[in-house]
Amino acid sequence: MANYSIKDLEHLSGIKAHTLRIWEQRYGLINPKRTDTNIRFYDQDDLKLILNVSLLKDNGFKISKIAQMSKEEMHETVLEIADKATSFADQIYGLTLAMIDLDEQRFEKIISSNTLKIGFERTMLNIIYPFLTKIGIMWITDSINPAQEHFISNLIRQKVIVAIDGQYETYDEEAKKYMLFLPEGELHELSLLFANYLIRARGNRVVYLGQNMPFQDLQVAFNAYKPDYLLTIMTTKDRNISTEEYLANLADNFSDTPILVAGSQVIGQDLELKENIVQIANPNHLLEFIEEQQGHSVSR
Structure with missing residues (x-):
């Protein structure tokens, strides 16, 4: 399982490291682990938690309310938002979680529903391409591993090739x-x-x-x-x-x-x-x- 620094969480969630530390102290929202040499780090479950918190916060939930949610309640609320999400940022968060979990079903659901609503090109321009930019940052900062990057890149590649095939005339x-x-x-x-x-x-x-x-x-x-x-x-x-x-x-x-x-x-x-x-x-x-x-x- 990958390990993350607080800066990694900031890059991936968009929440400032300073804010994450305040939440950690005030609400006990996440609890960093420590290496044998006493260096703080976070694991993949912490990353998913912060991505979910970020999604809830962007959809109007107060951090005090989020901190009181059980894992099950938070999961159900995030799924409800994802099912009716209309903002591109929400879709990008969903793709990030699909990549971390190697969840092809979630990827397919996000891409298929958006392609039906706004078409393949707009889905690429407004969701996939910003997501690829995010992947690039994650790759540079070692925040994702090669398996995760290859998994999501190959799924996107398949979609683009199918779309290209439809252009032959x-x-x-x-x-x-x-x-x-x-x-x-x-x-x-x-x-x-x-x-x-x-x-x-x-x-x-x-x-x-x-x-x-x-x-x-x-x-x-x-x-x-x-x-x-x-x-x-x-x-x-x-x-x-x-x-x-x-x-x-x-x-x-x-x-x-x-x-x-x-x-x-x-x-x-x-x-x-x-x-x-x-x-x-x-x-x-x-x-x-x-x-x-x-x-x-x-x-x-």
Whole structure:
């Protein structure tokens, strides 16, 4: 079972560590364990408790009332809220608990109900994508283990692939062609798959090369298919070449082609980028770019 620091609980629940300590002292809400060297830590049950407390608090329950609830009462109240939840934050909390518990049934219920209510794309933009951002923070801070991350990522991946399959149709001759790839060493392709879906959903063509693409192979594919745009995502720190140098190579080798680049190693970094590099901060920014190239706005 995973161990968590109070900072981990803060990152995952959004409740400040200072507030958690006050609740601990005033209400005995959680009781930290201690290592053999007397370092405080919290376990997975504590994390689930605080996520449930956060959900109840966000839905109007006072902390004094929450602290008086039994585990069974709290569980039932959270389930009632989850069944009628309309806020995206509540759904994200639900997905977080599904990931921690490796609960596929809860995941399916959240995704299916939201897809029926607001459609797959809005579910991705308003629930899944913010959730993936949260997973990224959890991964960086070692707040989730690889099994939990792989479990939830593969479930989401399956949903996106099914949605992409539903986009195959005859393209207009004037449809733009995008070539999507991840550089060598980049293996997490969920965001790239979602970009694939968004581009196809607006009637454009995609040549999808996937993860870990060697530069030479990218050049061969580019020469064969001559895309209008390249799109890549860079999130991995450890590579043989710096992000800035890699992007400079891309820009020089495909100098007549706009290159769309997203990812934590690019966005918000102080990089010197060449003119044909276009930074894409988030999916909505990508949609704006796609629709601008098509010369009209597509409703969503």
